[in-house]
Amino acid sequence: MQVINNDDVRHELNDIDSLTEKRLDELLEKFLMDFEAGALEAHGWPTGLAAYKMAKVAMNAFSRILAKRHPELCVNCAHPGFVKTDMNMRSGVLMPEEGAWNVVKVALLSDGGPTGMYFAEGEESSFL
Incomplete structure (x- = not known):
C-alpha cells in the first residue's frame, strides 16, 4: 500500500543514508502545516486517517534511524x-x-x- 503520493517525500523517507531525526521532524512539521491548511491531497499526503497513517510512517522512519545509529x-x-x-x-x-x-x-x-x-x-x- 502506498501511503504517501509525494515522490520527493517518499524518496527522502526511503533514503536511510541521509534521513535524520531533524529532517523527519521537518517533514512531519510540513505535514501538520498542510493538514491545518486543508492541503493534504494537493501535497501528496495521505487523506483518509491521515494522522494515524503519518504516525505509523514516522514510527517506521524513526525505527530505521535507530537501527542505523545502533x-x-x-x-x-x-x-x-x-x-x-x-x-x-x-x-x-x-x-x-x-x-x-x-x-x-x-x-x-x-x-x-x-x-x-x-x-x-x-x-x-x-x-x-
Missing part, C-alpha cells in the same frame, strides 16, 4: 495485520492470536537477522 541492536517495525479488535469494532480479518503471532515471529528473529526493516503480518515488506 547497528549492534536489531530494530524493526512490525504490523500484526488487520486484527479483530475493539478499536475497529471487530471488523478485522485476523484473530488476536494470529496478529500476536505475526509480531512474535519478528521478535524471535535470530541474532544477526534483519534490522531497520518493516514487517507486515510477519513478513518483510515495503517501508512505505
Whole structure:
C-alpha cells in the first residue's frame, strides 16, 4: 500500500543514508502545516486517517534511524495485520492470536537477522 503520493517525500523517507531525526521532524512539521491548511491531497499526503497513517510512517522512519545509529541492536517495525479488535469494532480479518503471532515471529528473529526493516503480518515488506 502506498501511503504517501509525494515522490520527493517518499524518496527522502526511503533514503536511510541521509534521513535524520531533524529532517523527519521537518517533514512531519510540513505535514501538520498542510493538514491545518486543508492541503493534504494537493501535497501528496495521505487523506483518509491521515494522522494515524503519518504516525505509523514516522514510527517506521524513526525505527530505521535507530537501527542505523545502533547497528549492534536489531530494530524493526512490525504490523500484526488487520486484527479483530475493539478499536475497529471487530471488523478485522485476523484473530488476536494470529496478529500476536505475526509480531512474535519478528521478535524471535535470530541474532544477526534483519534490522531497520518493516514487517507486515510477519513478513518483510515495503517501508512505505
